[in-house]
Amino acid sequence: MSAITSGEIKFELSCPTPLPARDTILLGHGSGGKLSAELIRDIFLPAFENPVLARLDDQAIVNVNGQRLAITTDSFVVKPLFFPGGDIGSLAVHGTVNDLAMGGATPLFLSAAFIIEEGFSMEELRRVVNSLRRAASDAGVNVVTGDTKVVEKGKGDGLFINTTGIGLVPPGIDLSADRARPGDKVILSGSIGDHGIAILAQREGLEFETQIQSDSAALHTLVARMLGVSCGIRCMRDPTRGGVSSTLNEIAERSQVGIEIEESSLPIHEEVRGACELLGLDPLYVANEGKLIAIVAPEAASAVLTAMRCHPLGAEARIIGTVKKEDAGLLTMRTPLGTTRVVDMLAGDQLPRIC
Numbered sequence: 001m002s003a004i005t006s007g008e009i010k011f012e013l014s015c016p017t018p019l020p021a022r023d024t025i026l027l028g029h030g031s032g033g034k035l036s037a038e039l040i041r042d043i044f045l046p047a048f049e050n051p052v053l054a055r056l057d058d059q060a061i062v063n064v065n066g067q068r069l070a071i072t073t074d075s076f077v078v079k080p081l082f083f084p085g086g087d088i089g090s091l092a093v094h095g096t097v098n099d100l101a102m103g104g105a106t107p108l109f110l111s112a113a114f115i116i117e118e119g120f121s122m123e124e125l126r127r128v129v130n131s132l133r134r135a136a137s138d139a140g141v142n143v144v145t146g147d148t149k150v151v152e153k154g155k156g157d158g159l160f161i162n163t164t165g166i167g168l169v170p171p172g173i174d175l176s177a178d179r180a181r182p183g184d185k186v187i188l189s190g191s192i193g194d195h196g197i198a199i200l201a202q203r204e205g206l207e208f209e210t211q212i213q214s215d216s217a218a219l220h221t222l223v224a225r226m227l228g229v230s231c232g233i234r235c236m237r238d239p240t241r242g243g244v245s246s247t248l249n250e251i252a253e254r255s256q257v258g259i260e261i262e263e264s265s266l267p268i269h270e271e272v273r274g275a276c277e278l279l280g281l282d283p284l285y286v287a288n289e290g291k292l293i294a295i296v297a298p299e300a301a302s303a304v305l306t307a308m309r310c311h312p313l314g315a316e317a318r319i320i321g322t323v324k325k326e327d328a329g330l331l332t333m334r335t336p337l338g339t340t341r342v343v344d345m346l347a348g349d350q351l352p353r354i355c
């Protein structure tokens with residue numbers, strides 16, 4: 001544990017490096033990085049193994065009476081509950097809608113379950129519920145069922161939300177992390193690190209010259225625009241926990257290809273870059289909640305990129321890398337100096353409780 005002082009504010013960051021012991025759950029098991037992957041591989045996959053689950057995508061796509069339905073579930077434990085650019089209510093909608101959209105699905109319905117700690121403010125609960133309602137309405141989805149549980153004071157940290165989303169996948173859409181091919185282009189929809197740094201700044205009382213806002217947003221309309229111009233999209237992911245690095249490492253591993261990105265091509269807002277330098281964080285590992293990564297066939301990349309830039313949520317989109325045959329399973333990055341380094345999956349948990 002180390003202390004860092006910023007102006008008159010002193011806060012502590014715990015080292016994210018995982019302990020060698022594997023007999024208890026660590027915070028890093030929820031990071032979306034290496035420990036999360038180990039937990040899924042060693043505990044959950046053996047227990048529930050089936051072909052749908054084995055795809056390990058952000059959603060499951062199942063066939064029901066000739067209709068392809070996408071289903072996803074997520075839990076939100078963000079701290080603090082309210083932050084610049086959003087709150088746990090809107091975040092729950094955006095995160096669930098985006099997981100459906102990454103499979104090419106049109107979101108239709110949501111469930112919402114609330115785990116509330118005894119003593120939680122009724123006014124704050126109304127505020128969260130109203131925010132969730134507005135976000136769902138803006139995304140064009142209905143909350144059709146849910147659940148409420150109350151736990152004893154001190155047992156729930158205020159409020160947790162669990163959601164399930166259902167969407168419809170149009171014919172001809174087949175997106176998955178195992179479909180990347182050598183020569184494909186890696187497209188990122190915009191700046192990275194905004195959400196994670198906004199959460200940290202709010203949590204620790206940090207102040208910057210320009211307030212950093214979460215990028216939390218529903219991406220399904222951007223995805224529809226992309227799919228409308230090309231069938232050359234192989235895979236889409238939203239780089240939430242574990243950031244861009246963990247997401248691209250997962251795709252490289254699942255497709256057994258190498259992925260090389262250009263450091264100079266990464267879009268990072270200056271205030272986020274400065275905050276990361278101050279705090280010793282790597283923006284590649286910081287969470288995002290309104291960005292997507294697309295692996296696109298080379299002949300389709302230009303059309304997809306143009307379509308993205310015509311959408312408000314893709315105005316900063318750019319090609320950041322290429323899929324390679326060499327270095328299968330690895331993510332590498334070419335630096336402005338012309339050197340190349342391996343960018344590994346997040347080992348622990350840089351910023352706990354960001355979603």
